[in-house]
Amino acid sequence: GQNIDQPTEMTATEGAIVQINCTYQTSGFNGLFWYQQHAGEAPTFLSYNVLDGLEEKGRFSSFLSRSKGYSYLLLKELQMKDSASYLCAVRDSTNAGKSTFGDGTTLTVKP
Amino acid sequence: EAQVTQNPRYLITVTGKKLTVTCSQNMNHEYMSWYRQDPGLGLRQIYYSMNVEVTDKGDVPEGYKVSRKEKRNFPLILESPSPNQTSLYFCASRFTGTNTEAFFGQGTRLTVV
Numbered sequence: 001g002q003n004i005d006q007p008t009e010m011t012a013t014e015g016a017i018v019q020i021n022c023t024y025q026t027s028g029f030n031g032l033f034w035y036q037q038h039a040g041e042a043p044t045f046l047s048y049n050v051l052d053g054l055e056e057k058g059r060f061s062s063f064l065s066r067s068k069g070y071s072y073l074l075l076k077e078l079q080m081k082d083s084a085s086y087l088c089a090v091r092d093s094t095n096a097g098k099s100t101f102g103d104g105t106t107l108t109v110k111p
Numbered sequence: 112e113a114q115v116t117q118n119p120r121y122l123i124t125v126t127g128k129k130l131t132v133t134c135s136q137n138m139n140h141e142y143m144s145w146y147r148q149d150p151g152l153g154l155r156q157i158y159y160s161m162n163v164e165v166t167d168k169g170d171v172p173e174g175y176k177v178s179r180k181e182k183r184n185f186p187l188i189l190e191s192p193s194p195n196q197t198s199l200y201f202c203a204s205r206f207t208g209t210n211t212e213a214f215f216g217q218g219t220r221l222t223v224v
Binding site for chain 2: 030033040041043044048089099100101102104
């Protein structure tokens with residue numbers, strides 16, 4: 001099975017940089033996803049990592065270390081609209097490609 | 112527009128009254144799944160389907176049923192709802208490749224009284 005840990009809440013200032021960490025223990029790993037979820041809305045895809053290293057997409061970057069069971073999502077030049085919950089999800093290589101989600105990190109961006 | 116559509120968006124019902132939440136996707140995705148989201152517990156998978164007529168239990172299947180008679184539809188059935196099934200429900204779909212992201216419906220907020 002999968003066990004995923006993320007911080008529950010984080011606060012940052014508009015224009016700053018914030019890093020949201022995710023650690024996981026897995027019986028079979030086939031990629032890690034980050035999703036953004038605004039309050040009361042559906043999660044939307046942000047990034048995918050399956051190999052070690054950094055993937056950059058505009059203001060958002062995601063990093064993966066498979067040996068450490070560790071990922072982070074880096075948000076630069078924070079904007080008020082980035083206030084949301086960020087979900088880390090690990091895809092299983094053994095169980096029909098099932099994804100297990102972390103509980104999410106609620107990020108509040110303050111002026 | 113590519114989308115996953117759930118209905119209804121909001122539902123209040125009474126204990127024991129059977130209900131169905133519909134989910135439909137127009138992206139020809141093979142894989143569909145249902146999640147419930149509760150405060151402090153994140154997204155937990157209820158059931159999933161790898162393709163038509165193929166369904167399997169997720170982490171919290173008790174009290175729920177699903178069917179996959181057509182590729183685009185994956186309804187969630189609560190035969191006898193109970194108050195502990197009060198939750199926010201999401202349907203999701205994706206292709207079956209390993210690097211494929213999931214697309215989520217807008218959610219159904221269910222209250223069972």
